[in-house]
Amino acid sequence: MPIQTPFHPRTSEHNKNLSWKDWGGYFAANSYDVVNDFEYYAFRHSAGLVDITPLFKYKVTGKDASLFLSRLIVKDISKLKLNQATYCCWCDDRGMVIDDGTVMRFGEHEYFVTAADPSYSWFSRFVKKLDVQIEDITDSICALALQGPTSREILKLMCDADLDNLKFFWTTRAKGDGFEFKISRTGYTGDLGYELWIKNEDALKLFDAVWNAGKNFNIRMSGIAALDIARIEAGLVMNGVDYHSSLHALIPEQMSTPYELGLGWTVNLDREPFMGQRALRAEKKNGSRWATVGLDINWPDLEELYNKHGLPPRTAAGAWRQSIPVYHPQHTTKQIGYATSGTWSPILKKNIALATIEIAYAEPGTEVNFEVMVMHHRKTVRAIVGKPQFYNPERKRSILKNKR
Amino acid sequence: MSKKYDAIIIGGGHNGLINAAYLAKAGKSVLVLEKRHVLGGAAVSEEIYPGFTFSVASYVVSLFRPHIIRELNLAEHGYSIIPMDASFQPLPDGDIGLCRWGDASRSRREIARFSKKDSEVYGEFSKIMTHMAKLAKQVIDHPAPDVASINPKELAALLRMGKVFKNLGPELLQMNTKLLTMSSADFLDLWFESEVLKGPMSVSGIIGTFLGVRSPGTAYVLLHHYMGELDGAFRSWGFSKGGTGGVSMACANAARSFGAEIRTNVDVSCVKIKNGKATGVVLANGDEIESKIVVSNLDPNRTYLKMIGENNLSPEVTSEIKRFKLRGSSGKVNFALSGVPNFCRKREGLEFMKGDIAIVPNVDYVEKAYDQAKYGEFSERPYINIVVPSLTDPTLAPPGKHVMSCFVQYAPFNIKEGAENWPKLADKFGDAVQNTIKEYVPDIDSLVEHRQVVTPWDLQERFGLTEGNIFQGELTLEQLLFQRPISGYAKYKTPIDNLWMSGSGTHPGGGIMGSGGELSAKSILNEKAI
Structure with missing residues (x-):
């Protein structure tokens, strides 16, 4: 049975829909209302509040902490500045991705790592004789994500942090009324947003302060279902959905490299040895087999298919996660890849998907065929290949210098 | 002399019944002969005390081959398995123990109490x-x-x-x-x-x-x-509804539906052999029944040395079969209880007890238990695998009461007092088990209404398992595959023409898989032996 996060007394009050999911062994609200569109729109027009406590969280300390993480992770973590955060992934020695997450530097010798899967055992294998301590703080630190255009204004009302100057992927300490916490300008929505980290004991104080400050800014509780729509629009891949950890994959075909996932930008190849370096070098040189792309699925094509049945076009409510075949530009029986998740994008008014396709067809602008099911019949519609990132508003990175 | 059958199957255990079902399904006339009054062999349910049904010997099911269920329509004939969710290991000194669940995150948290690394x-x-x-x-x-x-x-x-x-x-x-x-x-x-x-x-x-x-x-x-x-499924270990005998009953019903004839209380004394060929069976009462082939579902030892007899075997085969290792190492103690035996009062509810409960606090514990057995003693503090199936299947006991099945290892067949003295030691053995359980369930004595002790000797005498080996022969590498039971005769055949084998003493071995019965029948049909 999943357990409750420290925010449960509040989230359960809001969860009129009684719709809970198991996320990493915790109860997570899937959606707070039967009609959950507004939970998504909050991310894009005001602020959505998500309980992200179930993320696996680790504190890595010790003189060799930088060296240790740099060996483990494809990015050179030692370059991370104090209070800076970074998104990254880590691989096995075949260069196959194990997990992705965020690393934040809270001190000269102190880092904070988040992961989608339990990672203590994997990390521990690399400690060896290094001066490194790994502490699993998953169950002692809890977290809220406040995401959306009004999130900055809300936080400014409830804490002392200088948020106007806090840049994208930087962190700061903050004080509220009777509690301290950490803020990172990070998130899973591709919008302006923050993640708030606090010890379990003060969970409700933080929640209430954020909620009260948000009342005039249309703050809403947002569930996992809404988050899924936003993260697909932002082109953020998900462990267990768009790729599978090589630790859990049963066969090589189920594994992916950072380059194949579109995470090549997180790899710092030319430096001291790190896990997967040799394999990733070879891949960089010889080319990848697969690419992760965004698909813009042709709407008129879909309209026409439905029209033949006398129906208006329709899409799934919310995001979907099945595997859907993607076919060759000309030959609609030759499969060249598969979509792993997708959604109707409410903000772009587009039918979009994240897909893994053969590298030869990954060039932006390539037109491929995408399988759809219309009135119980399998058909194809055209789709344009593009970058996975469909939505990237300027406010995500903007800072408000000298406003006050 | 009565009717001549295509096949006579000696032993109405689940493999014998499956064998009969496959042969009957192929249109053969089949007769199954079971010595006991009930069918099932070691896969048997018996109401030992009024209102309490025990899975007297084998007690959980999981390895049963799914294609056999489909091919013999066993579900229609009553095959029904209730899955077990949890696997609980109580620990001494008031610890809440370790419970592994179908819910992976829940198991991870439980294991992390002992090792974070292991949990992942x-x-x-x-x-x-x-x-x-x-x-x-x-x-x-x-x-x-x-x-x-x-x-x-x-x-x-x-x-x-x-x-x-x-x-x-x-x-x-x-x-x-x-x-x-x-x-x-x-x-x-x-x-x-x-x-x-x-x-x-x-x-x-x-x-x-x-x-x-x-x-x-x-x-x-x-x-x-x-x-x-x-x-x-992860948790496909399960209880057969109505006890393990339910599996055998389904097999028997299937066999009958295809036209097989099944008789109980019929003791076969040997296979009738003429010119190196089996021609039927001789019963203990002297009657003879003829058949084209005979299938022995007995263990290799009984099949070769009792049903065939040394006179009909070469010295090489005789010595090899005598070296086939049986070495029973376990017993069963079945309890009829007046209430729930709570193995951990610090845990909420009883869900943690609805799977198996393993008394084995650590690796050394079970190795120590083995040390005693090596020198001919039963373990004073044995490894016990306990199930309380009545928590899941209330038909097994009167309302509010429970049956508790305890698989106990080690109980060496060759006890130092001599195997034949096991009956005298049965109570002491039962006490050792009950006292071990008492360390976790302090009020166990007051709950016990009845106690049935099944020693390795009983497994031999009552179920015909030589030396009380529950797999009809140990599952060690030298006795597997083309060496089970002995090399040269690993394909369900024996040195006697028209005499076949089907029990768990044949490839691939025991555990209520049904494979011995199935593969044997398919070999017989493939070779057009009848």
Whole structure:
């Protein structure tokens, strides 16, 4: 049975829909209302509040902490500045991705790592004789994500942090009324947003302060279902959905490299040895087999298919996660890849998907065929290949210098 | 002389009944003869005390081959398994113990109390075992190829098996070699550090075997038991509704539906052999029944030495069969209880008790239990695998009351007082079990209404399992595949023409798989022996 996060007394009050999911062994609200569109729109027009406590969280300390993480992770973590955060992934020695997450530097010798899967055992294998301590703080630190255009204004009302100057992927300490916490300008929505980290004991104080400050800014509780729509629009891949950890994959075909996932930008190849370096070098040189792309699925094509049945076009409510075949530009029986998740994008008014396709067809602008099911019949519609990132508003990175 | 049958099957255990069902389904006239008044052999449910139904011997089901269920329509004939969710290991000194659940996150948290690393590695271990079991199933569902033969059919079978191994890839092939050669404790050491977690995991490697968890070769038995967790669902170990006899009843009903005739209370004294060929059976009362073939569902020892007889065997075969290791190492104690035996009052509810409960606090505990057995004593503090099936299936006991089945190892057949003296030791053995349980369930004595002690001697005398071996012969590497029961006769045949075998003493072995019965029948039909 999943357990409750420290925010449960509040989230359960809001969860009129009684719709809970198991996320990493915790109860997570899937959606707070039967009609959950507004939970998504909050991310894009005001602020959505998500309980992200179930993320696996680790504190890595010790003189060799930088060296240790740099060996483990494809990015050179030692370059991370104090209070800076970074998104990254880590691989096995075949260069196959194990997990992705965020690393934040809270001190000269102190880092904070988040992961989608339990990672203590994997990390521990690399400690060896290094001066490194790994502490699993998953169950002692809890977290809220406040995401959306009004999130900055809300936080400014409830804490002392200088948020106007806090840049994208930087962190700061903050004080509220009777509690301290950490803020990172990070998130899973591709919008302006923050993640708030606090010890379990003060969970409700933080929640209430954020909620009260948000009342005039249309703050809403947002569930996992809404988050899924936003993260697909932002082109953020998900462990267990768009790729599978090589630790859990049963066969090589189920594994992916950072380059194949579109995470090549997180790899710092030319430096001291790190896990997967040799394999990733070879891949960089010889080319990848697969690419992760965004698909813009042709709407008129879909309209026409439905029209033949006398129906208006329709899409799934919310995001979907099945595997859907993607076919060759000309030959609609030759499969060249598969979509792993997708959604109707409410903000772009587009039918979009994240897909893994053969590298030869990954060039932006390539037109491929995408399988759809219309009135119980399998058909194809055209789709344009593009970058996975469909939505990237300027406010995500903007800072408000000298406003006050 | 009465009717002449196509086939007579000696022994109405589940494999015999499955064999009969397949032969009858193929249109053959089949007669099953069972010595006892009930069918099922060791897979039997009996109302030993009024209102209390015990799975007297074997008590959980998982390895049963799914295609047999489909091919014989067993579900229609009453085959019904209720899955078990939890696997609980109580610990002494008031600890809340370790419970492993179908819910992976919940298990992770439970294991993390003992080792954080182990809690995360647990899933990786399952992944490897999935691969391994996939391979083992390929091996299980076919008769073992004869390595000494150059017959193209045998070579093709060998090749097919080789291909399965080749497809594993180097990493898993190495793992396979380790599985076949290592001890179950050493094998688990490759992954885990917690002696508590390794306790209940390692014992899967010694069930029914007179070996310790640190004896080489036991890792294979571990895999043999792991396959059950993988047949479609993680928690596919389950209880047969109405007790384990339910499986046998379904097999019997299926066999009857295809026209097989089944008689109980019929004691076969030997197979009738004429000119090296089996022609029927001779009953204890002197009657004879003729048949084209005879299938013995008895263990190899009884089949060769009692049904055939040394006079009809070559000295080589005789000595080889005498060396076939049976060495029973376990007993059963079944309790009728007036209430719930609560193994951990600190845990909420009773869900944690609805699967199996393993008394094995750590690896050393079970190795120590083996130490005593090596020198002819039953373990004073044995490994006990307990189930309280009435928590899940209320038909087994009067309302509010419960049946508790305890599989106990070690109880060596060859006890130092002499095997025939087991009946005198039965109470002492039962006390050892009850006292061990008392360390976890302090009020157990006041709950016990009845206690049935099944010693290895009883397993031999009542169920015909020589030396009380629950698998009709140990599942050690030298007695598997083309060597089960002995090389040259591993394909359900015997040195006597028209005499076949089908029990768990044949490939692929025991555990209520049904494979012996099925593969034997299919071999008989393939060879057009009838």
